[in-house]
Amino acid sequence: MEFGSWNALTGLGQHGGLVAAEAWAWHVDLIARQANRYDPRVLSRIRFGSQQSTAEYQRTNARRVLLCRQADGELQPFDAVVCPTVPIVAPRIADLADESVYTSTNRLLLRNPAIANMLDLCALSVPCHEAGKAPVGLMLMGRHMGDRRLLAIGASVEAVLRKTG
Known part of the structure; x- marks a missing residue:
């Protein structure tokens, strides 16, 4: 079984995707003060979100909303x-x-x-x-x-x- 919405998810991952952007927005001040307290692997993924502009984030989120609707319809049967x-x-x-x-x-x-x-x-x-x-x-x-x-x-x-x- 293949679902188009699932296949389209890879397009949401540019610049770390929504998760990295949201994590960066939440953690940016803490990272500035206490970056040494973060796991280095987690920190690098969070920092990836700093590369995403507000416009990119909004476009990605709008695409996600459409994919969510599509996925719900695909799972209906x-x-x-x-x-x-x-x-x-x-x-x-x-x-x-x-x-x-x-x-x-x-x-x-x-x-x-x-x-x-x-x-x-x-x-x-x-x-x-x-x-x-x-x-x-x-x-x-x-x-x-x-x-x-x-x-x-x-x-x-x-x-x-x-x-x-």
């Missing part, structure tokens, strides 16, 4: 969209020492949950790993403001997984 919460098993911290490995892994780990966040959908993750194994989850996504319905679906999925697990 479905009870839920099911996908892995993250597309890989979370790595060990030691495996992320290299900055480029950390960056690419971090983006991959955030990719699926970011879809719901950016498109203002509801989502939840149901644990589905075997006992003693690395934790993994099954993400269920639903329409905007469909939280109660999705929670009921999630409870049913969790009950089935418990019986078969």
Whole structure:
């Protein structure tokens, strides 16, 4: 299944996207006084938001609003969209020492949950790993403001997984 709104999300990420711009606006004064107290990796992502103009931010937000409407319509025929919460098993911290490995892994780990966040959908993750194994989850996504319905679906999925697990 492919959703056009999901594919269009990559266009919202220029200059760090909305998250970086909003984080920069919130943290700029704190960073000026206490940058040394921030995780360097987080700080660099926040600072990326300083490159975005107000006009760019407003255009990006307007595009996001349209994509949110599109996504809600695309999900209308479905009870839920099911996908892995993250597309890989979370790595060990030691495996992320290299900055480029950390960056690419971090983006991959955030990719699926970011879809719901950016498109203002509801989502939840149901644990589905075997006992003693690395934790993994099954993400269920639903329409905007469909939280109660999705929670009921999630409870049913969790009950089935418990019986078969």
